[in-house]
Amino acid sequence: MKYKTIKAISLTVLFTVLSGNAFAQDYAPLLLLSKAEAKNISQHLGDYKALEKSFSKVKKGADKALEKPIEVPIPVDNGGGYSHEKHKKNYREMYYAGLAFQVTGDKKYAKFVEDMLLEYAKIYPGLPLHPKRKAEQNSGKLFWQGLNDCVWLVHGIQAYDLVKENISAQNRETIERDVFKSMAAFLSESESGKDTFNKIHNHGTWAVAAVGMTGYVLNDKDMVERALYGSAKDKKTGFIKQIDLLFSPDGYYSEGPYYQRYALQPFMVFAEAINRNQPELKIFDYRNQILRKATNTVLQLTDANGYFFPINDALKEKNFMTEELVFATNIVYENYNETAILPVIQQQGEISISGAGLKSAEAIQNMKKQEFVKNPMIIADGPEGKSGGLALFRMHTKKKDEQLTAVFKFASQGMGHGHFDRLGILLYNNDKEILQDYGAARFLNVESKSGGRYLEENKTWAQASVAHNTVIVDERSHYDGDWKEAEKQAPHTIFSDISNPAIQIASAVESNAYAGVEMQRTVALIEAETPFMLDILSLKSKESHQYDLNFMYSGQIMETDFKYEPAVTALSPLGKANGYQHLWKLAEAKANPSLSKFTWLNDSRFYTISTLTDDTNKIVMTRLGANDPNFNLRNESGYMVRASDKKNYTFVSIIEPHGSFDPKLESVQDPHSKVEAIQILKQDDNYTAVLVTFKNKKSYTLLFANKETTPATKHKMTINGKNTEWKGSYTLITN
Amino acid sequence: MKYKTIKAISLTVLFTVLSGNAFAQDYAPLLLLSKAEAKNISQHLGDYKALEKSFSKVKKGADKALEKPIEVPIPVDNGGGYSHEKHKKNYREMYYAGLAFQVTGDKKYAKFVEDMLLEYAKIYPGLPLHPKRKAEQNSGKLFWQGLNDCVWLVHGIQAYDLVKENISAQNRETIERDVFKSMAAFLSESESGKDTFNKIHNHGTWAVAAVGMTGYVLNDKDMVERALYGSAKDKKTGFIKQIDLLFSPDGYYSEGPYYQRYALQPFMVFAEAINRNQPELKIFDYRNQILRKATNTVLQLTDANGYFFPINDALKEKNFMTEELVFATNIVYENYNETAILPVIQQQGEISISGAGLKSAEAIQNMKKQEFVKNPMIIADGPEGKSGGLALFRMHTKKKDEQLTAVFKFASQGMGHGHFDRLGILLYNNDKEILQDYGAARFLNVESKSGGRYLEENKTWAQASVAHNTVIVDERSHYDGDWKEAEKQAPHTIFSDISNPAIQIASAVESNAYAGVEMQRTVALIEAETPFMLDILSLKSKESHQYDLNFMYSGQIMETDFKYEPAVTALSPLGKANGYQHLWKLAEAKANPSLSKFTWLNDSRFYTISTLTDDTNKIVMTRLGANDPNFNLRNESGYMVRASDKKNYTFVSIIEPHGSFDPKLESVQDPHSKVEAIQILKQDDNYTAVLVTFKNKKSYTLLFANKETTPATKHKMTINGKNTEWKGSYTLITN
Incomplete structure (x- = not known):
């Protein structure tokens, strides 16, 4: 272990000397994975099965991504089409590479994220509204609907947060200006985006989570406040109001369990980021711990195999093994010590590579196989x-x-x-x-x-x-x-x-x-x-x-x-x-x-x-x-x-x-x-x-x-x- | 162990004295489970998981049967109807009780079989052809088609074989005359039965297996010979001819895998009985070990979950986990030492309570999980x-x-x-x-x-x-x-x-x-x-x-x-x-x-x-x-x-x-x-x-x-x- 660490440091030094760039070492990740947690994960990979499995998937994904040239196509296609799938793949690869960088310390992963973000920086500011947009849905730029752009940003900003320490001041400026600020402005301030940003709706939740997390990483208070309290900062819209209105006191989400599953990712991930950056908001205690109830309730709204009851617009292929709920269960366990949820984490078999995931992997490591209790x-x-x-x-x-x-x-x-x-x-x-x-x-x-x-x-x-x-x-x-x-x-x-x-x-x-x-x-x-x-x-x-x-x-x-x-x-x-x-x-x-x-x-x-x-x-x-x-x-x-x-x-x-x-x-x-x-x-x-x-x-x-x-x-x-x-x-x- | 045996003997003595009957101890089971194998099973119950599971199922079935009064209804119903299901249940319960008697030595199981057979003896000789018979199918007496009567006899004669030692000479006579001889005569010599008995067809195989095994147990050479060589004993029909004609040299059964599965039970079970009673016939070597090929081939004619390709008349619910194939795989392993088949036995997870089953349970006990290899x-x-x-x-x-x-x-x-x-x-x-x-x-x-x-x-x-x-x-x-x-x-x-x-x-x-x-x-x-x-x-x-x-x-x-x-x-x-x-x-x-x-x-x-x-x-x-x-x-x-x-x-x-x-x-x-x-x-x-x-x-x-x-x-x-x-x-x- 020690030997590896020393080797990594000396390589860094070497690289710094060779490239002549001034690398700023003045940043540590702020969102879901701290430096200490990343180190902890790298030390416990062999100890917790779920951690090993999950990180190996992340690293494999990142390694595979690094093998191929970076491609950031001009957006032209519908859902399922080439450019659509490629931009989805890109944000996932950046996210995996960011995680791989923090856990392994290998800078090639950071470089990959940096290079890809620089490519996005080249095209993003000049992109028009997506050509396949629909009249009834707010348009994105990378995707036919703005929602997917928000999902891109939720992942992209996390990837950047994880590798920012390894990016030169000059490139940081380029990336922050031409990707993140530009995208946050489009998604929260443009004619097309602002409306959704202020909606009490799952699309709104993705938007505020994306912009709010971007605010933390860019140290932009205005962004954070607009995300929390709405564009006008009057608390009539924004994340807090969404929490107030979108869940019932029993944690039911009015669109039904299928969308509750989907919305829980930005709800929980943004809440985790808020809690790590503004713990004074006590977001996890807010409204009688509504985020805990929301997670428990959606897990109950499933059949014996964990598939969500297909109420409202719902695809029947979704169960509580999906990534969105891996984030949610891990965060609930971390913040509420909710042991009743551990059988679900056990069934999921994977954890998120995050502080919450680390705690969850540890908790299920020596647990006997247990059934998640389904109640009336x-x-x-x-x-x-x-x-x-x-x-x-x-x-x-x-x-x-x-x-x-x-x-x-x-x-x-x-x-x-x-x-x-x-x-x-x-x-x-x-x-x-x-x-x-x-x-x-x-x-x-x-x-x-x-x-x-x-x-x-x-x-x-x-x-x-x-x-x-x-x-x-x-x-x-x-x-x-x-x-x-x-x-x-x-x-x-x-x-x-x-x-x-x-x-x-x-x-x-x-x-x-x-x-x-x-x-x-x-x-x-x-x-x-x-x-x-x-x-x-x-x-x-x-x-x-x-x-x-x-x-x-x-x-x-x-x-x-x-x-x-x-x-x-x-x-x-x-x-x-x-x-x-x-x-x-x-x-x-x-x-x-x-x-x-x-x-x-x-x-x-x-x-x-x-x-x-x-x-x-x-x-x-x-x-x-x-x-x-x-x-x-x-x-x-x-x-x-x-x-x-x-x-x-x-x-x-x-x-x-x-x-x-x-x-x-x-x-x-x-x-x-x-x-x-x-x-x-x-x-x-x-x-x-x-x-x-x-x-x-x-x-x-x-x-x-x-x-x-x-x-x-x-x-x-x-x-x-x-x-x-x-x-x-x-x-x-x-x- | 010793203590139990002594206790059992003393109870027998006691019972003999009390009842005043002359119990004949001059019989040992001849068909699929010898006395030595039964003893071996009782000693290894705790050692082999599959054995324990399978016998516990058998014993549970027998115990449950013993709780209720014996009922032998007059046959009136169609498939799925009450009397149909009851007669099916009866032969299964007798078979389970027979096995339970041999393995535990507890005579209550033998008594149950005896009592039930005596009930059948009361009604069977007087039964007409089944009222729900169909013109195009040969009729049974207990069931609407003769086939089910044959299946009854295959199980009934095994049950009797297992408990015969515990039945008085007088009751043996009643049972053999009014149940087994009567049934064998109906199934092989009556106008309705003889035709099927001499058919080259799976119905024929069930018929000859039933009658042939009855021949061994009743020491009736004529029955055995007719079963082996056809009613005329001219080898133009009967079991040997069926083996010649119903399988291709590659072990394909012309009706297709669904019926091959079904026919394999009488083929393999009867072959096992033949081999134990007339080893000189070398039935397992017959036609270049065709019975081995037949089993291997049918196992290959399955999808990834072991379900048979539904060629010809076939229900899609059948896979190689069915009882028929448990018998077949066990017997193939016992007689050919066919290790390639062990992954299937492992998947079956159960074995037949028989000499073949005992050997199979032992073989898979410490085997690693293996996939059954599916070949072109x-x-x-x-x-x-x-x-x-x-x-x-x-x-x-x-x-x-x-x-x-x-x-x-x-x-x-x-x-x-x-x-x-x-x-x-x-x-x-x-x-x-x-x-x-x-x-x-x-x-x-x-x-x-x-x-x-x-x-x-x-x-x-x-x-x-x-x-x-x-x-x-x-x-x-x-x-x-x-x-x-x-x-x-x-x-x-x-x-x-x-x-x-x-x-x-x-x-x-x-x-x-x-x-x-x-x-x-x-x-x-x-x-x-x-x-x-x-x-x-x-x-x-x-x-x-x-x-x-x-x-x-x-x-x-x-x-x-x-x-x-x-x-x-x-x-x-x-x-x-x-x-x-x-x-x-x-x-x-x-x-x-x-x-x-x-x-x-x-x-x-x-x-x-x-x-x-x-x-x-x-x-x-x-x-x-x-x-x-x-x-x-x-x-x-x-x-x-x-x-x-x-x-x-x-x-x-x-x-x-x-x-x-x-x-x-x-x-x-x-x-x-x-x-x-x-x-x-x-x-x-x-x-x-x-x-x-x-x-x-x-x-x-x-x-x-x-x-x-x-x-x-x-x-x-x-x-x-x-x-x-x-x-x-x-x-x-x-x-």
């Missing part, structure tokens, strides 16, 4: 926690390692990336989507698919109400598909409870999705031989409407207990607009007089939706893919129960997993639903009472108040002459 | 190896741990379970199906799906030629879908070579699938920056026909380089019959004048089929699901290049994986095909010459003889005035 949660939405929320119900079944998760979403819109999925539900069996959300219609960075941007079908299908497991009135999306209108209103939580081992339940009302129609959904996951979901969706209106209760199930149809007319030799779309035009109508049926059942197989489990029906109900089976000339859509499956010409109407459904198919033993158990009957015992303005009976004669009666009451309120219902009294919003009677 | 193979089909065959081409790409496997099937029909897929191909990337085979249309044992039997769609779709990656003439299946006609003819191998690192290649001709049409396909996997498949399919006819080259790809369409007319608001089936009625026509196109490309995404890889076309070719994009009133079909995707009104015609295609999509890094590389041009340089009766050029200007010229020649034959072609000479059937020139 009620997560309030809205800056004040008053804009509805999400319920996560979780129960284990008797099958080994099988956990069901029901997601009930009564959250706010989530801005432009929000979907019109008010009161929507999802059901997972471990990592398997049973009732699914389409997520976003997008092939990220695949050029041939609309340049890798959101596809047209994202609006026409993925965001539409009928793409979700919810109710659609008169074949129109909630809020008629206008997110700005939808943004003004949120559902209202009536009650929720996850403290009862027999039942996890929540009830919420949405009154504004359709003029004159009030929708209330009450969803419960109930403990039984196999846990089941009870789903009560009530609609109230003075006018008659068509109500479609839609389920996007995943799997193969096994049986129905009603007769249907299949469309065998011709298919036509179910409707004309609002997503209906994308659904092929595969079959339709008149529902059974009392109960209609629909069973499918997913992996090795059967699932049945049993819905209380009468013979005025229609049933439609659908498949996605109509009006899709570019084959942009996945061909997923839908099941819809329709009630036409109704004013007030209540759908009651049971969604139950049952039985199993064991292909190894070739044995099949319980392929048929176990539900015998569903009954609405009573329903009025104040109360709803539903009875579910199973074939084994077990029955479950759920009584609940339709309006908000306190936990101490006493309630009384008389059903068939029998009185029941209870305290709190609901009671479940099992027999 | 040319596998001849037919008892003499002259009925065509299969080519397995395997190449690694530059991506870590990525292996491409191309399967080219020019094998014989495979009897009633065979598909009309002459000259069909499949492509896998590790375990991912890129060009896929539908396999069988069946939900095994799912009652609501035609009683768990093969679905009607198995004939109307899954077996049809258009369900495969091959050519279809005039929209009719090969041999007009008549398997008995197809059984009479096999394709003919022209040449094959897997010895060349630059190219793996095979060429075969099918002359009888369509009257007057000769089909020759030459398939090669060629080493390149990324290996690619070159596919040359030539048709010769004196009459004009429509030729459809079909590809059932798996993934999402990314781009085409031709314009197509999508069917956006109405779908109709592609045709009327022969599988075409099940395909919705999604789009059609006029092909490009020289080359038509079709690109899709599967997992994180792009794939392109580039086909030499002119503007008389049509292209059709399809999706499975038309005329499917019961939703029995999976909605898979097809791409078809059509040549109409042609006599002689040659399709030349390149199928190339390219690029990648990394959702973690959000980066996309090489989403476009790299093929620039395809040319037929020359083609006549004797030779074909094809040139493929890539965008990086690399070119590959393949010259080959269209007719069989010897490896020493010298060939000469003149192309554009230039002479090329080579030796052997083909040459590849790269530039």
Whole structure:
């Protein structure tokens, strides 16, 4: 070790003498990795597996980069195209090389960053707005959208911070002037950039993080203050205001977990930089440690494999192993000593090369393999926690390692990336989507698919109400598909409870999705031989409407207990607009007089939706893919129960997993639903009472108040002459 | 250990005295587990992990069985129904209890088997043919098909063998008379059974194994001899003849790997019993150790996760972890000391509780984790190896741990379970199906799906030629879908070579699938920056026909380089019959004048089929699901290049994986095909010459003889005035 250090010093001396340049040794990295931490990392590489793995990846990336000539192309391409991918590669390579320099001390890495930044300095000031910019999105210069330029800067400024000590005063001046100041000015002060910089939105967070960190490294107080408090420094926008408004008190981010994951990187990385440069701001304690909650909450919003629930615009390929969350978990562990998060870091298997990463690598080194505990949660939405929320119900079944998760979403819109999925539900069996959300219609960075941007079908299908497991009135999306209108209103939580081992339940009302129609959904996951979901969706209106209760199930149809007319030799779309035009109508049926059942197989489990029906109900089976000339859509499956010409109407459904198919033993158990009957015992303005009976004669009666009451309120219902009294919003009677 | 043995003996004595029965101690198990091996197992339970795991499963199964009252229901149900599943459960429980008795010595297990067999003795002789029997299948008594009765007997007789020592002479007599002799007579001598017993077919193998093993245990020479040499003992049928005829010299089983897996259990288990009772037959050396080859070959006919290529009627859920192959691998290791197979046993993680299992558990105990090596193979089909065959081409790409496997099937029909897929191909990337085979249309044992039997769609779709990656003439299946006609003819191998690192290649001709049409396909996997498949399919006819080259790809369409007319608001089936009625026509196109490309995404890889076309070719994009009133079909995707009104015609295609999509890094590389041009340089009766050029200007010229020649034959072609000479059937020139 010592020998190496001496060798490095003598080489430096030699180089200084030869080049004759005055190297300024007066700078030490300020952002995420101090000199002491870098030294510590270099000394512990062999000691901590995760550290070794992560640094070896960084060093390999840097070494590979150094083998090739530096190329900084004039930006011309769309997402996925050459110049787009090249500029992304460049910032990553600079970042890796910066880290490699600090840890190994080898100046070739610093030189690489310097040389590349000098190349950027040559072209950047003269660049126009990107030629492939879109009218509806703020343009970048290096990339088609400004967002990517911000991401470039977040990485570029860190790389510069790591190597600045090795750059001559003259080159520093060039780089700072023509790259960093120029870019920060473009992203925060230009007509195109300023608007985003002051937005309460993840694009805004990337912008302020980029500019704020640049401010620290360039010792530019003005930049830092604008990043923290907004362009006008009036605290109406900027990082602090974003923290105030973008997270609910429970750490939910209004755009949903997919964007929460993405936004957490600038949130956490900038917070770490703030804490290291302005510890007096106590940023990690701000708003009752909201950054800690935000990280914990997003980690809970995942399936058994850590994939984020694809609420709103979301790609299903993202899980908590992504780099953004490696930064976040490491920083949370470092700053809060949050040991509950260590199993996630263990699963990530990698750490960030930073002070936080070092501490994390040390913590997991001798830890036994642990599962990250997934809990039932009620997560309030809205800056004040008053804009509805999400319920996560979780129960284990008797099958080994099988956990069901029901997601009930009564959250706010989530801005432009929000979907019109008010009161929507999802059901997972471990990592398997049973009732699914389409997520976003997008092939990220695949050029041939609309340049890798959101596809047209994202609006026409993925965001539409009928793409979700919810109710659609008169074949129109909630809020008629206008997110700005939808943004003004949120559902209202009536009650929720996850403290009862027999039942996890929540009830919420949405009154504004359709003029004159009030929708209330009450969803419960109930403990039984196999846990089941009870789903009560009530609609109230003075006018008659068509109500479609839609389920996007995943799997193969096994049986129905009603007769249907299949469309065998011709298919036509179910409707004309609002997503209906994308659904092929595969079959339709008149529902059974009392109960209609629909069973499918997913992996090795059967699932049945049993819905209380009468013979005025229609049933439609659908498949996605109509009006899709570019084959942009996945061909997923839908099941819809329709009630036409109704004013007030209540759908009651049971969604139950049952039985199993064991292909190894070739044995099949319980392929048929176990539900015998569903009954609405009573329903009025104040109360709803539903009875579910199973074939084994077990029955479950759920009584609940339709309006908000306190936990101490006493309630009384008389059903068939029998009185029941209870305290709190609901009671479940099992027999 | 000693103490336990003494205790067991004293209990036996006690019991003998109390019950007053004469227990015969004059029997020791004869089939797969000797008394010495059982003792050895009980002593080594703690020493070998796989042994402990496997026996603990067996014992748990037995213990659970003993908790419940014995129930032997009158057979009434279809596959998947109650009585069906119960009788399956019963034989498994008896088998487990028999093993548990031999290993632990605890007589409660033996008593359980005895009691259950006595219950069977009560009902079996009086049972009629099964009420749910099908006209086209031989009926069982316990099950709807006789096959399941045979499987019952294979397990039942082993269970009896294991506990016979503990059964009184009187009960032995009852059991042997009313269960085993009665069942053996039904399965081998009754009108219903005799036919199957003498079939050269996997049902026949289960029958002879069941009856032969029963013969050993009942000391009934006649049964054994009939099992070995057929009912007439003339060696025209029976086990030995089955070994002669059902496997090719390379160990390929004509029904395909799915049924090979299934048949291997009775083959190997019965062979083991033969070897222990009539070692003089040297059954494991028979036909150049064919049973060893059969096991090795079926293990090679799998994807990267050990799943069998779903050739012919095959369910895709089966891999080499199934119990049948646990028996086979253990027995092969025991009898041939086949160490190459140990990585498979290691992956199986379990062993059979038998002498073979004990040796296997010992062998893998201290073995390092090893990968089972998958090799390129040319596998001849037919008892003499002259009925065509299969080519397995395997190449690694530059991506870590990525292996491409191309399967080219020019094998014989495979009897009633065979598909009309002459000259069909499949492509896998590790375990991912890129060009896929539908396999069988069946939900095994799912009652609501035609009683768990093969679905009607198995004939109307899954077996049809258009369900495969091959050519279809005039929209009719090969041999007009008549398997008995197809059984009479096999394709003919022209040449094959897997010895060349630059190219793996095979060429075969099918002359009888369509009257007057000769089909020759030459398939090669060629080493390149990324290996690619070159596919040359030539048709010769004196009459004009429509030729459809079909590809059932798996993934999402990314781009085409031709314009197509999508069917956006109405779908109709592609045709009327022969599988075409099940395909919705999604789009059609006029092909490009020289080359038509079709690109899709599967997992994180792009794939392109580039086909030499002119503007008389049509292209059709399809999706499975038309005329499917019961939703029995999976909605898979097809791409078809059509040549109409042609006599002689040659399709030349390149199928190339390219690029990648990394959702973690959000980066996309090489989403476009790299093929620039395809040319037929020359083609006549004797030779074909094809040139493929890539965008990086690399070119590959393949010259080959269209007719069989010897490896020493010298060939000469003149192309554009230039002479090329080579030796052997083909040459590849790269530039």
